Amino acid sequence: MLDILDLRTLLINCLLICLLFGIGLILYYINHPKFKGIEKIGVGFLIFGCATLLIGLRVYISDFYSVFVANIAFLVGTICIHRGIASFRGLILEKEKHIEQAMILFLIICDVIFTYIIPSINGRIVVISIFVSLELALIAGTLLSNSARQSRHLSSNFLGTVYILFSLFFLARAAFTLNADVTINFMDSGTSGVLPFLVLQAMVLCTGFGIIWMATTFLEQDLRDQATLDPLTLVYNRRALDEIVAHEYSRSTRNKKNFSVVMIDIDFFKKLNDEFGHQFGDKVLKEFALVLCDNVRDHDTVARFGGEEFVIILPETGVGQAMRIAEKLRSKVAESHQSDTTNQSVFVTASFGVTASGAKSDTWNKVLARADKALYSAKHSGRNCVAVEC
Incomplete structure (x- = not known):
């Protein structure tokens, strides 16, 4: 069925898709510069477009451009996409960079061998397919990584799975070509020549769709964070606290277990602000919130109630256990200290x-x-202590 498709027409179609999506992603980045890496993906698509153009001009231009440069361009375009996705997800590529540099070098050597020394279209197809398959596998690993700054969502899982399938396709292409008849003219190679460019178009479409989906998911999460998190301390704000408390009341009624509340106030905070300035006060608030978050349980909730006051919700926790948790927090806070503008310790x-x-x-x-x-x-008793009211 694929034999009825004209390869040059398909290459023109592929060129247009790569150009449109490449320019589109670059323009999207210009309007949304917070999404680092999208512009690199766009550049990768443009490089794909250049590569398909060079292949389409085969027999009209020298093999150096239509074979040698085109093959390298395909691999470089895939690497650009990888770098872009890594930047988008907040990952730094170290080992991968060395692998990619080695792949480019080996591809150049193999293309020289199979173009000028031992001319072999099959050999070039096998080599480029293996390298592209490996690079696509690296992209899938980046998309499915749990160590990224940007957490995984359905969008990144979808795109990662798609890249695994694309990687397997190019690996299968390499294996098929090893056992196939010798290709005399790539432009007349039928299904084996058409199918990779159909897959390339699908890859560009899926990547463009997936990246915009990931960006939209990130924007939605950012809006949720703005609505629920205190911008200074990054703990829950008063609005989110009210919703969490309503949920705790429902759970408490359902499980017939009470929850405890700890209200906290930083001692002499106004004096700290007056003496060392508001910037130092903000630093104290951020570090204080960090100490609280680092020393409560995973299912506890820390919220900024207002000013220097914080509230902690302890689900299914009695007063006795809540007292012990509060005393532990009091001790951790007292052990911490801040440096003022003269680098003097302030407890x-x-x-x-x-x-x-x-x-x-x-x-x-x-x-x-x-x-x-x-x-x-607690304040009336001299501060830096824990008091209970039943």
């Missing part, structure tokens, strides 16, 4: 008020009032 302490939810009629406002009362008791 920060905090007061903690602990309470727990009670009967069904015990509303969030009542729980909060008890936690606030306990916090006031």
